[in-house]
Amino acid sequence: MRQQLYAEWTKLRTVAGTGWLLAGLITLTVTVSVVAAAAVSCTSAGCNYDPAKISLFGVQVGQAMVAILAVLAISGEYSTGMIRTTLAAMPRRVTVLAAKAAVVTGLTLAAGTVSVLASMMVGRRILLDNGFTRGPGTPMLSLAEGPMLRAAFGSVLYLALIALLSLGIAAAVRDSATAIGAVLGLLYILSILPFMIADPVWQKLLWQLSPMNAGLAIQATTHLSTLPLSPWAGLGVLAAWAAAALLGGGLLLRLRDA
Amino acid sequence: MSATAPHRAVRGGFALLLRAEWTKFRTVRGWVVATAAAALVTVLLGLLSASGSHQSCDGVCPAVPVGPGGEAVEDKFYFVHRPLEGDGSITVRVTSMTGQIRLPDLTPGNRRVISGVVPWAKAGIMIKESMKQGSAYAAVMVTGKHGVRMQHNFTQDVAGSPGGVSKQSPRWLRLTRSGEELTGYESADGRQWTKVGTAHLTGLPAAVQVGLFSASPGDLTVTPGDFGGSSAASRFAEATAVFDQVSLQGPVGGGTWRPDDVGVTLNPDGSAHHPGGFKESGSTYTVTGVGDIAPLSDGQQIENTLTGVLTGLIVVIVVAVMFITAEYRRGLIRTTLLAGPRRGRTLAAKALAIGLVTFVAGLAATTAAVAFGEQVLRANGNYILPVTVFTELRVIVGTAVLFAAAAVLALAVGTLFRRSVAAVIVAIVVIVVPYILATASVLPASAAQWLLRLTPAAGFAIQQSIPEYAHVLGNYAPSAGYYPLAPWAGLAVLCGYAALALGLAIFQLRRRDA
Incomplete structure (x- = not known):
């Protein structure tokens, strides 16, 4: 397994896009979070916004970079034919996928931590400067308090799970354009469907099924009781999606001709 | 005799180029199937969300009065x-x-x-x-x-x-x-x-x-x-x-x-x-x-039957990007440019071909979605806010134009990047993601409105059937279906982006080696 990991790391490290994508993840996440935090205005009665969700808003855009990184890690090999060399050198296909998953997850965790921490700190500063309070007389949670830590830590995990989900889908679909379309469709379109359906039962069900909505429940620090899923259960839904995608992708990789 | 040959080639040139591009599109089974699937998904998701909306009154719903201008x-x-x-x-x-x-x-x-x-x-x-x-x-x-x-x-x-x-x-x-x-x-x-x-x-x-x-x-x-x-x-x-x-x-x-x-x-x-x-x-x-x-603004709007458009758009974007990047991947682009050495015209023909195909598919989808969606909504007891025939046509045809403009933009981005993944991502991030962030996220309304003014997602404004009235207080936020730009102005923003991207793509295509 160490050799496979080393091989995958070398491939990912030497492809031109990786550095740009990770830089893009950090820049996009922080910039969008800052813009969102700056756009929040509060009344004297307090703010109706969730400070964690606002200061981590950029994750919703930054995740696209993670998706590209993960999709390219495998479908890039299909488009160049490299995959045949890879599988000839490392015939245990599931191990190859596992090594790819480990390398991509590691990179995502590292860059994700930087982007989440930077967004959280800058976002909180801006919100405080704008006079953000949770209500009359209640100050904003500090970063070290339970819910905020959970939101930050959970957002990093969220990004890693998005990477695994994208990798699994790309392994199953192989073509890069189709894979990226499928991943972004699954994330963004499924997240908006609940808002388009008036029926409350369907709405709740679709919300719980949507990997993006359910997964981002981990960022909620206010109105927890009104969420259709608890934060960790929400992240669990995304983990289930990622596991299913990896399993399906791994099976297809094993069964099919390259 | 030989001197007239180039002239004839130029005169019949664009039609021939267009025909060549149409042939390329229709002979790739995956693209045809995907375009049909985009239309089908648009209709089915629209019907799904229409069938999820129920309204009931005790006994018979009271009739909603209609003003002299035909509005509720x-x-x-x-x-x-x-x-x-x-x-x-x-x-x-x-x-x-x-x-x-x-x-x-x-x-x-x-x-x-x-x-x-x-x-x-x-x-x-x-x-x-x-x-x-x-x-x-x-x-x-x-x-x-x-x-x-x-x-x-x-x-x-x-x-x-x-x-x-x-x-x-x-x-x-x-x-x-x-x-x-x-x-x-x-x-x-x-x-x-x-x-x-x-x-x-x-x-x-x-x-x-x-x-x-x-x-x-x-x-x-x-x-x-x-x-x-x-x-x-x-x-x-x-x-x-x-x-x-x-x-x-x-x-x-x-x-x-x-x-x-x-x-x-x-x-x-x-x-x-x-x-x-x-x-x-x-x-x-x-x-x-x-x-x-x-x-009155309380009631279903006809554009509520077009919720599937977003999903259809993603499929259309993928197909439009592949329409050009597949040529680069397979080396067909060299043959294409050999056959049509005036690169600007060749790309214009490609853009027109994909634009027309997606317009026709989009028009079929939006017509069916609105027509059937309205029936489903009414059957579930919903009140649909009445609009004029012109407004209904504007919503249906405008959304088909939205499909076509998004396809042209995606094609142009594909030409600029020459790589499918980067192009698909960029096209989705500039067209679809701003719309989602503006309508279905915790973003404050003012930020959401700027997103729908500045990004290509402004084009979705063409779907708004009920105008905003300055003398009626309402929740005129993007999440409630009200756009900051007028319908045609919004669509013009999207078309402007598509034209700009196509211009850049032509410029780059002429400058670069294939």
Whole structure:
């Protein structure tokens, strides 16, 4: 397994896009979070916004970079034919996928931590400067308090799970354009469907099924009781999606001709 | 002979290029299937969300009145009136406007009512075609926070002088009728009159109703939703106005004033829910009213059947990007450029081909989605806000143009990047993601509106069928289906981006080696 990991790391490290994508993840996440935090205005009665969700808003855009990184890690090999060399050198296909998953997850965790921490700190500063309070007389949670830590830590995990989900889908679909379309469709379109359906039962069900909505429940620090899923259960839904995608992708990789 | 050959090639050139591109598209089975799937998904998701919307009333839903312009209206107010049979005028002095507003309950079931008037509470004088809800009218009024206004036929509103009324600074109002022409005046002292506006009510019969009215729309509060978006709630509010110095001129019949609580909601036991009222003491008249005289925005909008468009767009973007990047991957681009050495024209032909294909597929999808979606919505008891045929056509055809413009933009981005993944991501991030962030996230409304002004997602504005009215307070946020740009302006932004990207792509294609 160490050799496979080393091989995958070398491939990912030497492809031109990786550095740009990770830089893009950090820049996009922080910039969008800052813009969102700056756009929040509060009344004297307090703010109706969730400070964690606002200061981590950029994750919703930054995740696209993670998706590209993960999709390219495998479908890039299909488009160049490299995959045949890879599988000839490392015939245990599931191990190859596992090594790819480990390398991509590691990179995502590292860059994700930087982007989440930077967004959280800058976002909180801006919100405080704008006079953000949770209500009359209640100050904003500090970063070290339970819910905020959970939101930050959970957002990093969220990004890693998005990477695994994208990798699994790309392994199953192989073509890069189709894979990226499928991943972004699954994330963004499924997240908006609940808002388009008036029926409350369907709405709740679709919300719980949507990997993006359910997964981002981990960022909620206010109105927890009104969420259709608890934060960790929400992240669990995304983990289930990622596991299913990896399993399906791994099976297809094993069964099919390259 | 040989000298004429290049000329012929140039003349027949573009049509041939277009035909070549069409042949390339139609012979790749995956692209044809994907385009058909995009259309199918657009229709099916639209129908799914339509079938998820149910509405039921106790017994039969009350008919919604329709105004002279064909729009659904709320026509609910207290009217103290007399018949006027011909030309004439009414003059009054308004000396006070007060009211009460119900605030959100702090403890459930415990009503909190304060005194005050909502910004668009209105009271004044009116000439109305008949007592039928939705019939033509013109009125001059004082309002809660917007000064004197002259409004007619629900959608039209002209501002007079600002400021409220009180015993110390009363407001004189006059409305004269001459045939179909109605003119409103206001005055601070009853001697110096200024014209507020005129209204032309086509087909106004000789016999109309003239009188005093009062109405107050509910108090609107908008709260951001917990999962994103926002929700608006409207609570009971009423307005009471005191009139004196009432004088009528012209052939006024009837003898006495007749009070009518127009459009009042009835409780199950038949009594009025939040009734208005009328008191006459000497020459002073006090009129209390609840409701509004304004276009209605409560109901399903036809664009609610187009929820599948977003998913269809992603498929279209993928196909459009692959239409060019596949050529780079397989080396076909070299053959293409050999056959059509004028690269700008070749790419233009490609853009036209993919644009036409997606326009036709999109048009089929949006037509079916709106037609069937409306039927499903109606079958589920929903009220669909009526719109003109032109508006419906604009929504259907405009959305097909949206598909085509998105495809051209994606093709151009694909040409610039030459790699499918980067191009698909960029196209989705600039077209689809801003729309999602603006309509279904915790982003504040002002930021959401900027997203829908500046990004290609502005094109979704073409779907808005019910306009925003400045004289009606509403939750005009992107999450409620209101766009910051006018429909065609929004689509123009998207088309501008597509044209710009295509121009850049042509420039790069000519400069670069293939």
